[in-house]
Amino acid sequence: MRKVIHSFKVGIALVLVSLLYLLDPLFSQVGENAMWAIMTVVVIFEFFAGATLSKGLNRGLGTILGGGLGCLAAALAQKAGGIGSTIIVGTSVFIFAAAATYTRMVPKIKKRHDYGAMIFILTFNLVVVSGIRAEKVMKLARERLSTIGMGFVICIFISLLIFPIWASDELHDSIASKFEDLARSIEAICLEEYGGSNGEKENQPAVANLSSCKSVLNSRSKDESLANFAWWEPWHGKFGLNYPWGKYLHIGEHLREVAATILSLKGLSARHEPPTTLRQTITEPCEAVGSLLARSLRELGESILKMRRCHPGASIVPELKSMRLELSLFMSSSNLQPIENGDGLAMATFLLLLMDI
Amino acid sequence: MRKVIHSFKVGIALVLVSLLYLLDPLFSQVGENAMWAIMTVVVIFEFFAGATLSKGLNRGLGTILGGGLGCLAAALAQKAGGIGSTIIVGTSVFIFAAAATYTRMVPKIKKRHDYGAMIFILTFNLVVVSGIRAEKVMKLARERLSTIGMGFVICIFISLLIFPIWASDELHDSIASKFEDLARSIEAICLEEYGGSNGEKENQPAVANLSSCKSVLNSRSKDESLANFAWWEPWHGKFGLNYPWGKYLHIGEHLREVAATILSLKGLSARHEPPTTLRQTITEPCEAVGSLLARSLRELGESILKMRRCHPGASIVPELKSMRLELSLFMSSSNLQPIENGDGLAMATFLLLLMDI
Numbered sequence A, B: 001m002r003k004v005i006h007s008f009k010v011g012i013a014l015v016l017v018s019l020l021y022l023l024d025p026l027f028s029q030v031g032e033n034a035m036w037a038i039m040t041v042v043v044i045f046e047f048f049a050g051a052t053l054s055k056g057l058n059r060g061l062g063t064i065l066g067g068g069l070g071c072l073a074a075a076l077a078q079k080a081g082g083i084g085s086t087i088i089v090g091t092s093v094f095i096f097a098a099a100a101t102y103t104r105m106v107p108k109i110k111k112r113h114d115y116g117a118m119i120f121i122l123t124f125n126l127v128v129v130s131g132i133r134a135e136k137v138m139k140l141a142r143e144r145l146s147t148i149g150m151g152f153v154i155c156i157f158i159s160l161l162i163f164p165i166w167a168s169d170e171l172h173d174s175i176a177s178k179f180e181d182l183a184r185s186i187e188a189i190c191l192e193e194y195g196g197s198n199g200e201k202e203n204q205p206a207v208a209n210l211s212s213c214k215s216v217l218n219s220r221s222k223d224e225s226l227a228n229f230a231w232w233e234p235w236h237g238k239f240g241l242n243y244p245w246g247k248y249l250h251i252g253e254h255l256r257e258v259a260a261t262i263l264s265l266k267g268l269s270a271r272h273e274p275p276t277t278l279r280q281t282i283t284e285p286c287e288a289v290g291s292l293l294a295r296s297l298r299e300l301g302e303s304i305l306k307m308r309r310c311h312p313g314a315s316i317v318p319e320l321k322s323m324r325l326e327l328s329l330f331m332s333s334s335n336l337q338p339i340e341n342g343d344g345l346a347m348a349t350f351l352l353l354l355m356d357i
Helices: A002-022 A022-044 A049-080 A082-103 A107-133 A137-161 A167-194 A204-215 A220-232 A245-271 A276-305 A313-332 A337-357 B002-022 B026-042 B049-080 B082-104 B107-133 B138-160 B166-193 B201-218 B219-230 B245-271 B276-305 B313-331 B336-353
Strands: none
Touching: A002 A022, A002 A137, A002 B082, A002 B107, A022 A137, A022 B107, A049 A082, A049 A107, A049 A137, A049 A167, A049 A220, A049 B002, A082 A107, A082 B002, A107 A220, A107 B002, A107 B026, A137 B245, A167 A204, A167 A220, A167 A245, A167 A276, A220 A245, A220 B219, B002 B026, B002 B138, B026 B049, B026 B138, B049 B107, B049 B138, B049 B166, B049 B219, B082 B107, B082 B276, B138 B313, B166 B201, B166 B219, B166 B245, B166 B276, B201 B245, B219 B245
16 A cells, blocks of 8 residues: 555656656756756655655765866866866776775765765766866756756655655564564464464464564564664654664664574474473463563563553563573473573563663 | 775776767767766666676666657657647656556565666656657667667676676675584584583683674575575676576575574573583583584585585484484483584584485
8 A cells, every 4th residue: 555655656756847847937947957857756766755865865965075076176177178187087087986986885884875975976977077078067067956956855845745654653663563473473382382272273373473483583684774764754753853763773683582582492392392291291381481471572562662661561570580480490390491481581581671771 | 805896897987988978089979978878887887796787787678668668658749749748748657657666666576677667767757758849759769778888888898807796606605604604603602601611711702603693693685685686697607507596595594593593592501501510411412512513514514615515414414313312312311401402403404404405
């Protein structure tokens, strides 16, 4: 559904920007440079509002920087004249292009300003090279910049004001839903595998849970790009300015560790079928641990979703601790699986403490 | 080092393409359209040869398709004339832009042809809109296409022939080095934590190993994009055409599972310090298992690196099996950690079998 909305928005933006060409009074103002406005809209308009904003600002910054330096270099080359100007242009293109390309590969710049650096190279090159031919570089640059600005304004207007799709909402919801996924996986393992109900007939949901667990494990790059876009997004809805997006990444990191623990616990239980007698003795504590863990994870997830401080945490922590003590007593009477649960439990306690900051 | 080479290559390519502008005989041929060649080089030239090729081909495809359809629409609009032509242009822009944007979000197309779809929108829009103004759309389109082609040829030439940086090599090496990373982590855990040498003083390398283990866990998106680029790369070096890149992704998937197991084993050992007496009894088997696992992982990694069939596998598998049996005997005398080793072991056996296909 959101995809359809996004497609319509792109369509509308392009029609609007095409009007620069189609309507005679507008065209007489901007002329052939309207091309740059169209290009800007096509290239900038992204799915998330933050991504659009980030690309747009980067494009603006790159264009201005590249254009400015390009004009300087072109002026220098014009002064030299003759073959000297060609040499100056050639070397300056080489130096700036190589330097900017190298900068693009620095991780920190790659993360936020990759696109800006590319536009810088492009603009610098175009300006410096056409500076030799065109007499009025400055006028050309100003006109192009203004049409790029028009494209940018249209994009931002449509992207941010008409049914905006916020990366911050997406990140917020996806983190909260991960808690739910993990809670369900823990329940599935503890109740179905070790628990009383035999797992045979309910094999399908268990596999589904496993895959949701794996998707949590593999969610890192998606989270990072979302947090990056969210960083660009202005104040809106429930998120203030300078909202701590980095914390979301930390939480995601811990959730991935929990997911890794759950996965290996799952692998363990799949491979070492416990004998029935042992199974019966561990059924009860396993079920208790599983539901307690799942409950606390759910509560954490909900508290994040609704953005309130996790007050029940105060009541859960001692409960988890006593459960853990009980388990470690149990453990010493020689059964093997709950130690892993204890591990997950310790992890959850850690998480809980982290949340309470 | 490779980054410096890449920067120099970009610089050289841009200087070459700028010659279209700088040298009078060339400029008289291509005119202002040389701009498009510069743009093509800046936008297409990527770090890996496969990425450059993929972007270039996508750009070509998108330009041709978009240009062709755009010419058709423009011809249609010209026949209508007057206000009708404006309406035709507007609606066709809206429909094609929305449709192509929607297509871009289909996962399969997003993976391979995202850039091509974007260029399609751009070209279509430019051609159809300027078709109303310019009398010779066809000529314009042909000239632009030929300059884009020049830019493409320069890029491909420099990217593929001068110190090429292959994504396939990168993928190949990174998969092989992951085996080594995991082997080192296993050794570190088994020998340092459970083993005789006390872990206190050697805490630093253990942490380093943990982080390498985590980076293996988080390597999925990088592997996928590399495999995607590798798919585009032509026959070269030791890789033939239709090399099974998908298999690398499968192996990566299994390695990530092993990494998850190792991580949770590590968490386990950090939290539950075994009593010294128990510790002494498990020292020997733990060391043995650790070194055996590490050795088999290393051998697997090496066999992948050198691309020979893993013959020693035949001798390792029974060894692993007997070790596992021994461990499970040991396990039943009430100590808790080795079961996890048994798990990693089973995983490794699985991997081994997988490799032998």
